[in-house]
Amino acid sequence: MNEKDLIKRAKKGDVEAFEKLFARFERDIYTLAYRFVGNKEDAEDVLQNVALKMWEHLKGFKGKSSLWTWLYRITVNESMRMLRHRKSTYSLPRYLSTPSPDIHLEIEDLLMRLPDRERAVILLRDVYNYTFEEIADMIGTSPGNVRVILHRARKHLKAMWVRGKKA
Incomplete structure (x- = not known):
């Protein structure tokens, strides 16, 4: 059926x-x-x-x-x-393919520190490869706002990564 x-x-x-x-x-x-x-x-x-x-x-x-x-x-x-x-x-499960287990764990930790909505957009876009339109429909916002959230999430990840490397 x-x-x-x-x-x-x-x-x-x-x-x-x-x-x-x-x-x-x-x-x-x-x-x-x-x-x-x-x-x-x-x-x-x-x-x-x-x-x-x-x-x-x-x-x-x-x-x-x-x-x-x-x-x-x-x-x-x-x-x-x-x-x-x-x-x-x-912690997130091990879904990222990274060259080093240590880096993998660091990325998981950083992702879990993101606000829920940013983490959702990163997962839906970068892991599941959904389009901006599909993600917008899933989380109840506009495709333009999804792009903003994704940009912000990546910026936050980069900043947390750099801070962690300086410590």
Whole structure:
């Protein structure tokens, strides 16, 4: 069954259609959440929250963007919400390919020090290769503002890197 048919059936309350639909994106949602929150337990919580939000709000999905983009926006928002409410320290998983494990750890640490929105834009643009328009749709802003946030995030990363090297 194609995605549009599953969406129609799920909107009408068909649990089986919803489960099939969610299963198509579950691994990707988990991976994105994990890259934001940095640990399995929190990523699983985000995944559950996304499933719940999808079930509760699917009737409002208008199809202006792809279902994938809509779910990624929910995932980013849920991940950022979790990070705002979590008080303990955390680290990103090892997704960057760097020549040195030490540099890799430094980059992870620097990314985690960025404000949530800047980290989200860096991940979505530089790791997932989304366009500015797609990112804007996911985080609820304009493509121009995404460019500004990305520029600011890279500037912050560079400044933190330079400060760390001088210490």
